[in-house]
Amino acid sequence: MKRVVMRRALLESMHFRACGRRYNSQTADACAAAKEVDIFPQLPTFDYTPPPYTGPTAAEILAKRKEFLSPSMFYFYKKPVNIVHGKMQYLFDENGRRYLDAFGGIATVCCGHCHPDVNPYNTPLFYTSIMQFTDFAEALASKLPGDLKVVFFTNSGTEANELAMMMARLYTGSHDIISLRNAYHGNAAGTMGATAQSNWKFNVVQSGVHHAMNPDPYRGLFGSNGEEYAKDVHDLIQFGTSGHVAAFVSEAIQMRFSLDLLELEAIFGDLKTQGVVPDIVTMAKGIGNGIPLGAVVTTPKIAEVLTRRSYFNTFGGNPVCTAAGLAVLRVIERENLQENAHGRGLMLGVELVTDRQLKTPAKVEILQVMDQMKDMGVLVGKGGFYGNVFRITPPLCFSREDADFLVDAMDYAISKL
Numbered sequence: 517m518k519r520v521v522m523r524r525a526l527l528e529s530m531h532f533r534a535c536g537r538r539y540n541s542q543t544a545d546a547c548a549a550a551k552e553v554d555i556f557p558q559l560p561t562f563d564y565t566p567p568p569y570t571g572p573t574a575a576e577i578l579a580k581r582k583e584f585l586s587p588s589m590f591y592f593y594k595k596p597v598n599i600v601h602g603k604m605q606y607l608f609d610e611n612g613r614r615y616l617d618a619f620g621g622i623a624t625v626c627c628g629h630c631h632p633d634v635n636p637y638n639t640p641l642f643y644t645s646i647m648q649f650t651d652f653a654e655a656l657a658s659k660l661p662g663d664l665k666v667v668f669f670t671n672s673g674t675e676a677n678e679l680a681m682m683m684a685r686l687y688t689g690s691h692d693i694i695s696l697r698n699a700y701h702g703n704a705a706g707t708m709g710a711t712a713q714s715n716w717k718f719n720v721v722q723s724g725v726h727h728a729m730n731p732d733p734y735r736g737l738f739g740s741n742g743e744e745y746a747k748d749v750h751d752l753i754q755f756g757t758s759g760h761v762a763a764f765v766s767e768a769i770q771m772r773f774s775l776d777l778l779e780l781e782a783i784f785g786d787l788k789t790q791g792v793v794p795d796i797v798t799m800a801k802g803i804g805n806g807i808p809l810g811a812v813v814t815t816p817k818i819a820e821v822l823t824r825r826s827y828f829n830t831f832g833g834n835p836v837c838t839a840a841g842l843a844v845l846r847v848i849e850r851e852n853l854q855e856n857a858h859g860r861g862l863m864l865g866v867e868l869v870t871d872r873q874l875k876t877p878a879k880v881e882i883l884q885v886m887d888q889m890k891d892m893g894v895l896v897g898k899g900g901f902y903g904n905v906f907r908i909t910p911p912l913c914f915s916r917e918d919a920d921f922l923v924d925a926m927d928y929a930i931s932k933l
Contacts, residue, residue: 519695527621529872556923556928557892558921559614560915562606566612567601569601573598577927589710594883594887603628603630603631604913605769605914606629607629614893615894616895616912618894618895618908619895620910622801622803627913629911633846634843648838648842649838652842653667662793664814665816666813666818667811667813668832669811669824669832670810670812671829672808673810674702675810677701677801678707678796679705680814683796684796687817688760688761688762690758693724694726694728695709695727696729697712697729698713698730698731698901699711699727699766703716705720709723709724710765712730713829734867735875736870760874776847795814796816797813798848799811803844804837804841856914857912862911863909865907866906867904868882868906870932881933886906886928889926892925893925894922895920896908897909
């Protein structure tokens with residue numbers, strides 16, 4: 517995760533271009549001059565016209581939401597956008613205005629909105645789910661290392677994590693689980709314990725989960741010292757549990773630092789580049805391109821624990837969702853979408869602070885920047901414990917031109933603070 521304070525540091529750290537060319541000290545004056553005359557960044561061209569919209573207006577929808585939906589639902593913008601249509605990396609409001617989607621439906625849209633090969637209306641369905649179910653399970657297993665070949669389908673990431681935690685506890689005979697501070701693994705009764713942010717935790721019983729230090733190089737207690745974070749996990753097991761834990765729950769990028777020191781019975785998370793082979797992997801979000809789909813993949817030996825009782829999931833593995841999931845995998849391969857996401861992928865957090873030394877979260881300023889970016893046609897998310905982190909998780913079809921426009925728009929908006 518990259519964190520920056522000033523807009524020029526943002527451009528340098530992301531290695532994108534400013535003012536139409538790669539930023540360096542010689543172009544700073546030209547960029548500053550462009551800002552002085554308020555030259556708005558322009559959306560990349562996109563040859564597509566959305567169909568006419570005849571549904572309810574934004575005001576009508578907001579009125580119904582206020583009357584009939586939970587007050588816990590919040591808005592990112594002072595004036596929420598009524599999104600009525602999507603095509604690939606772009607969204608359209610009720611007036612036909614186009615927006616660059618840099619949030620991807622909270623990181624759920626993988627291949628692009630309304631991709632013709634993933635859209636369920638274009639996907640052949642059958643009266644039985646067996647064909648979609650088995651073909652998708654085989655395809656998923658082929659992408660994972662080691663003996664990870666048994667798949668359980670769920671409807672969400674929370675469901676997948678709950679199932680994985682239960683399997684880990686059954687297999688090991690231990691109840692204690694190690695998670696990381698600042699983690700989010702779901703907000704249902706079973707996963708809320710693994711989540712470690714008070715913003716997401718209700719006062720219900722959450723037993724058996726212990727939280728180690730998050731290896732955050734910016735705000736973490738040990739900076740970038742991986743060995744110290746690993747030692748913290750080790751000490752937590754020695755002094756906070758019976759000494760035998762069921763699982764270490766982590767995102768893949770946070771996993772490697774601890775494996776050199778610890779031998780844990782069950783480890784799960786998402787993985788690709790970290791050179792580790794966990795015993796259980798959970799996944800959801802983008803694997804369905806917006807369709808509700810999650811999965812747990814584990815080894816035959818661990819999967820055997822669920823035969824001790826009856827286990828099933830009513831809608832897990834239904835033909836609509838698994839057909840969409842299989843289509844997503846095929847699109848990623850055929851269109852080389854994974855190669856299009858350079859480095860570690862298209863999931864970026866940019867933290868905004870008001871003071872570099874004190875690292876004071878810019879809670880108010882980030883909302884101002886987001887509103888300014890929305891007015892320029894860019895939609896980004898917001899997250900982090902303090903609510904001061906830009907969440908940039910666009911569809912994998914995001915182009916270099918889109919990235920340039922995103923950075924230019926953010927640069928312009930920050931310059932107006």
